[in-house]
Amino acid sequence: xxxxxxxxxxxxxxxxxxxxxxxxxxxxxxxxxxxxxxxxxxxxxxxxxxxxxxxxxxxxxxxxxxxxxxxxxxxxxxxxxxxxxxxxxxxxxxxxxxxxxxxxxxxxxxxxxxxxxxxxxxxxxxxxxxxxxxxxxxxxxxxxxxxxxxxxxxxxxxxxxxxxxxxxxxxxxxxxxxxxxxxxxxxxxxxxxxxxxxxxxxxxxxxxxxxxxxxxxxxxxxx
Amino acid sequence: xxxxxxxxxxxxxxxxxxxxxxxxxxxxxxxxxxxxxxxxxxxxxxxxxxxxxxxxxxxxxxxxxxxxxxxxxxxxxxxxxxxxxxxxxxxxxxxxxxxxxxxxxxxxxxxxxxxxxxxxxxxxxxxxxxxxxxxxxxxxxxxxxxxxxxxxxxxxxxxxxxxxxxxxxxxxxxxxxxxxxxxxxxxxxxxxxxxxxxxxxxxxxxxxxxxxxxxxxxxxxxxxxxxxxxxxxxxxxxxxxxxxxxxxxxxxxxxxx
Amino acid sequence: xxxxxxxxxxxxxxxxxxxxxxxxxxxxxxxxxxxxxxxxxxxxxxxxxxxxxxxxxxxxxxxxxxxxxxxxxxxxxxxxxxxxxxxxxxxxxxxxxxxxxxxxxxxxxxxxxxxxxxxxxxxxxxxxxxxxxxxxxxxxxxxxxxxxxxxxxxxxxxxxxxxxxxxxxxxxxxxxxxxxxxxxxxxxxxxxxxxxxxxxxxxxxxxxxxxxxxxxxxxxxxxxxxxxxxxxxxxxxxxxxxxxxxxxxxxxxxxxxxxxxxxxxxxxxxxxxxxxxxxxxxxxxxxxxxxxxxxxxxxxxxxxxxxxxxxxxxxxxxxxxxxxxxxxxxxxxxxxxxxxxxxxxxxxxxxxxxxxxxxxxxxxxxxxxxxxxxxxxxxxxxxxxxxxxxxxxxxxxxxxxxxxxxxxxxxxxxxxxxxxxxxxxxxxxxxxxxxxxxxxxxxxxxxxxxxxxxxxxxxxxxxxxxxxxxxxxx
Numbered sequence: 001x002x003x004x005x006x007x008x009x010x011x012x013x014x015x016x017x018x019x020x021x022x023x024x025x026x027x028x029x030x031x032x033x034x035x036x037x038x039x040x041x042x043x044x045x046x047x048x049x050x051x052x053x054x055x056x057x058x059x060x061x062x063x064x065x066x067x068x069x070x071x072x073x074x075x076x077x078x079x080x081x082x083x084x085x086x087x088x089x090x091x092x093x094x095x096x097x098x099x100x101x102x103x104x105x106x107x108x109x110x111x112x113x114x115x116x117x118x119x120x121x122x123x124x125x126x127x128x129x130x131x132x133x134x135x136x137x138x139x140x141x142x143x144x145x146x147x148x149x150x151x152x153x154x155x156x157x158x159x160x161x162x163x164x165x166x167x168x169x170x171x172x173x174x175x176x177x178x179x180x181x182x183x184x185x186x187x188x189x190x191x192x193x194x195x196x197x198x199x200x201x202x203x204x205x206x207x208x209x210x211x212x213x214x215x216x217x218x219x220x221x222x223x
Numbered sequence: 224x225x226x227x228x229x230x231x232x233x234x235x236x237x238x239x240x241x242x243x244x245x246x247x248x249x250x251x252x253x254x255x256x257x258x259x260x261x262x263x264x265x266x267x268x269x270x271x272x273x274x275x276x277x278x279x280x281x282x283x284x285x286x287x288x289x290x291x292x293x294x295x296x297x298x299x300x301x302x303x304x305x306x307x308x309x310x311x312x313x314x315x316x317x318x319x320x321x322x323x324x325x326x327x328x329x330x331x332x333x334x335x336x337x338x339x340x341x342x343x344x345x346x347x348x349x350x351x352x353x354x355x356x357x358x359x360x361x362x363x364x365x366x367x368x369x370x371x372x373x374x375x376x377x378x379x380x381x382x383x384x385x386x387x388x389x390x391x392x393x394x395x396x397x398x399x400x401x402x403x404x405x406x407x408x409x410x411x412x413x414x415x416x417x418x419x420x421x422x423x424x425x426x427x428x429x430x431x432x433x434x435x436x437x438x439x440x441x442x443x444x445x446x447x448x449x450x451x452x453x454x455x456x457x458x459x460x461x462x463x464x465x466x467x468x469x470x471x472x473x474x475x476x477x478x479x480x
Numbered sequence: 481x482x483x484x485x486x487x488x489x490x491x492x493x494x495x496x497x498x499x500x501x502x503x504x505x506x507x508x509x510x511x512x513x514x515x516x517x518x519x520x521x522x523x524x525x526x527x528x529x530x531x532x533x534x535x536x537x538x539x540x541x542x543x544x545x546x547x548x549x550x551x552x553x554x555x556x557x558x559x560x561x562x563x564x565x566x567x568x569x570x571x572x573x574x575x576x577x578x579x580x581x582x583x584x585x586x587x588x589x590x591x592x593x594x595x596x597x598x599x600x601x602x603x604x605x606x607x608x609x610x611x612x613x614x615x616x617x618x619x620x621x622x623x624x625x626x627x628x629x630x631x632x633x634x635x636x637x638x639x640x641x642x643x644x645x646x647x648x649x650x651x652x653x654x655x656x657x658x659x660x661x662x663x664x665x666x667x668x669x670x671x672x673x674x675x676x677x678x679x680x681x682x683x684x685x686x687x688x689x690x691x692x693x694x695x696x697x698x699x700x701x702x703x704x705x706x707x708x709x710x711x712x713x714x715x716x717x718x719x720x721x722x723x724x725x726x727x728x729x730x731x732x733x734x735x736x737x738x739x740x741x742x743x744x745x746x747x748x749x750x751x752x753x754x755x756x757x758x759x760x761x762x763x764x765x766x767x768x769x770x771x772x773x774x775x776x777x778x779x780x781x782x783x784x785x786x787x788x789x790x791x792x793x794x795x796x797x798x799x800x801x802x803x804x805x806x807x808x809x810x811x812x813x814x815x816x817x818x819x820x821x822x823x824x825x826x827x828x829x830x831x832x833x834x835x836x837x838x839x840x841x842x843x844x845x846x847x848x849x850x851x852x853x854x855x856x857x858x859x860x861x862x863x864x865x866x867x868x869x870x871x872x873x874x875x876x877x878x879x880x881x882x883x884x885x886x887x888x889x890x891x892x893x894x895x896x897x898x899x900x901x902x903x904x905x906x907x908x909x910x911x912x913x914x915x916x917x918x919x920x921x922x923x924x925x926x927x928x929x930x931x932x933x934x935x936x937x938x939x940x941x942x943x944x945x946x947x948x949x950x951x952x953x954x
Contacts, residue, residue: 011784171730187558195750205636239902280865407881
């Protein structure tokens with residue numbers, strides 16, 4: 001008997017039963033396919049503007065900086081100002097996604113825009129969020145041909161653009177948005193839920209930022 | 224007489240530690256119960272709730288002892304123990320012990336429903352208010368784990384102490400930490416227990432109180448024993464002794480007068 | 481991993497003498513407990529969410545075979561592989577084969593308790609493959625050649641000074657010749673050293689906090705981001721998970737996530753929660769080309785349907801040890817195997833044998849704080865008691881303890897005799913103590929009097945005095 005059979009048959013014999021009947025299996029399959037929500041905290045069930053406020057409050061608590069612009073055309077200028085204020089290099093690794101790659105970068109010629117996946121030498125990365133979740137101040141980043149997940153981790157400083165229309169109150173809303181947005185229940189290779197910049201407390205429980213992932217996280221809300 | 228017939232009858236589960244080590248706690252309990260209009264009986268066939276066997280893994284002896292306790296206390300409207308630990312054993316663990324024995328389970332459940340820890344019984348069932356009790360001392364109160372987590376007896380002793388004239392209650396830090404007694408644990412793992420009781424005593428001492436009190440004699444003997452070994456000078460009393468106005472007895476482990 | 485649970489007493493004696501360890505454990509106690517309390521208080525639904533998390537895990541365990549097969553089929557749908565491993569050896573062999581197929585020389589690793597169970601690092605080293613731990617805490621203890629002392633803070637027992645010395649010793653070869661004293665700079669140094677390792681490793685191994693049946697995803701939860709670099713840069717990603725980690729849906733995972741970080745570190749969410757599903761997709765420009773899930777049983781399926789099944793709800797948050805007074809006193813290494821604290825005391829006897837781990841379920845005051853904070857409400861004291869009962873039944877409890885309890889039980893079952901014996905004992909102890917009111921020494925039982933005086937009995941027993949009073953009052 002191979003390990004698979006051994007494990008499955010032991011589980012069944014410990015339960016004193018055989019393979020679940022067809023009808024029992026159907027009930028479980030339906031439970032999965034129904035995507036039924038368990039208790040969702042009340043704090044997430046609020047109007048859109050309040051969600052944005054809650055998201056900003058939570059993200060700020062998590063030592064993330066947040067700013068809001070009316071239109072995505074303002075982003076390059078804002079990023080230039082942000083990098084200057086933080087005294088960061090002007091070379092940016094940008095996800096190939098049109099949401100960030102096709103911004104009017106020509107307006108800020110001092111910035112060097114490089115599109116592609118994250119690399120060891122990157123100091124600033126820019127990527128678009130698929131969604132953001134207000135209840136805990138969390139970004140949902142989804143991998144794809146033009147949204148490589150390495151841009152979220154390799155650069156020391158990470159800038160994320162969030163379209164406020166994609167703001168969700170809870171994780172559950174974000175999962176539904178992901179399923180409907182992709183038209184399938186299949187997941188992309190990687191979904192990153194990100195709540196703040198990288199940190200560690202492994203040395204004497206002292207909080208230190210930038211353990212392996214980005215040391216700083218800046219969120220630009222659009223709309 | 225009519226007066227007697229109006230009184231409700233409660234059976235006192237003395238507990239083995241009170242019986243052997245500190246009968247004054249038992250008499251304080253009797254006094255308090257009588258003050259709330261109870262007639263106290265002390266069934267003769269009682270010994271111990273069985274926890275030493277239960278916590279040592281001797282389930283067979285535990286069940287026998289539990290069976291004896293169940294029959295010794297059959298028929299009383301209320302069974303009262305001056306200990307969260309022993310009351311918890313009867314209320315929570317007796318039914319678990321007989322989970323596979325439907326007849327005994329019924330009886331165990333019945334006893335569990337009738338059994339109370341003393342202070343919560345006084346406060347919640349008898350609406351007891353201390354009156355005319357003076358205790359001019361600063362007191363800090365230790366929550367025994369059974370009272371805190373198993374029996375949820377936390378506010379009742381504090382509320383009753385508040386009404387005592389002259390008593391100032393000072394809360395210690397880290398109230399939820401165990402004192403390190405744990406029955407046979409404190410003997411088998413005395414070094415770990417020592418560390419636990421030392422931390423507890425440090426917190427109790429830091430309150431600046433004169434008196435340490437609690438609702439379980441096991442914790443109190445552990446704390447007092449360590450306190451005296453360390454050469455500290457605080458008085459240790461069971462909460463029932465304070466509430467009953469018997470706070471002038473020599474404390475637990477204290478020199479006799 | 482070498483099991484040293486038999487030496488629990490010796491281990492804890494050593495730990496109690498270690499001032500640096502005591503300072504570290506005090507930080508655990510202060511930090512984690514306060515933060516958990518604050519996080520729990522800030523979410524009104526926290527207690528209900530704990531109930532639901534428990535119920536979800538129970539539901540999975542009732543139908544574990546179904547969810548595992550479902551998970552497997554979904555991983556396959558996405559182009560990944562699932563390796564069912566009945567034993568630890570099976571798992572090590574499967575990992576080795578994947579590494580060999582990938583021609584691996586170095587392997588980066590995210591934090592994984594299952595790989596600690598496997599003692600995977602030593603195993604890979606023996607096969608000529610260099611494993612590199614990337615979680616900062618795991619990296620520190622790998623340099624120190626020690627096992628973790630806490631499941632979410634593997635190096636909580638280490639001081640900053642000790643880290644300074646370790647890095648000084650091991651980082652000179654990378655050009656760091658100065659002794660770095662500042663914690664922030666130490667983190668920066670580790671970051672720089674490890675950065676290059678991520679990029680050049682052939683295989684990345686991570687654990688999994690959850691396996692999602694619905695989607696075939698594996699989920700890791702970290703604060704550092706090391707797990708993400710570990711799994712997205714090498715060509716091959718191996719996920720090592722035990723079978724009880726499976727959760728039906730993303731909705732169910734969301735519920736369990738809400739109690740996990742709050743219970744562990746007091747965060748609402750850990751910084752990075754990452755769902756990985758299969759290898760990189762067609763047209764993706766990053767991500768691993770191969771995706772393998774090692775599904776380890778390792779003694780767990782035997783727990784299904786028994787008193788121990790409830791342990792399989794554990795989501796490895798560490799709250800039980802963060803709140804355990806025994807853990808606070810002796811630290812993680814005293815427990816002598818992978819899992820310390822109450823969960824270790826309950827689980828290790830099953831994993832390494834009751835005789836070997838006999839001390840662990842006994843070294844508890846049954847204070848119940850672990851059960852009180854467990855996000856999935858595992859009745860840990862009940863399971864510790866279960867092991868004590870097993871040890872008593874199988875007569876592996878130490879003989880003097882058994883005889884003591886049996887002797888005591890003999891009297892406790894005979895009220896008349898008990899009355900006589902207690903009367904004499906109380907009288908004798910009271911006389912021995914005299915005016916002093918307490919005893920410094922006893923002829924037996926030095927466990928009590930080694931550290932405490934024994935408050936002496938007042939004199940006559942309560943029952944004696946009560947009977948006299950009844951007689952007097954007629």
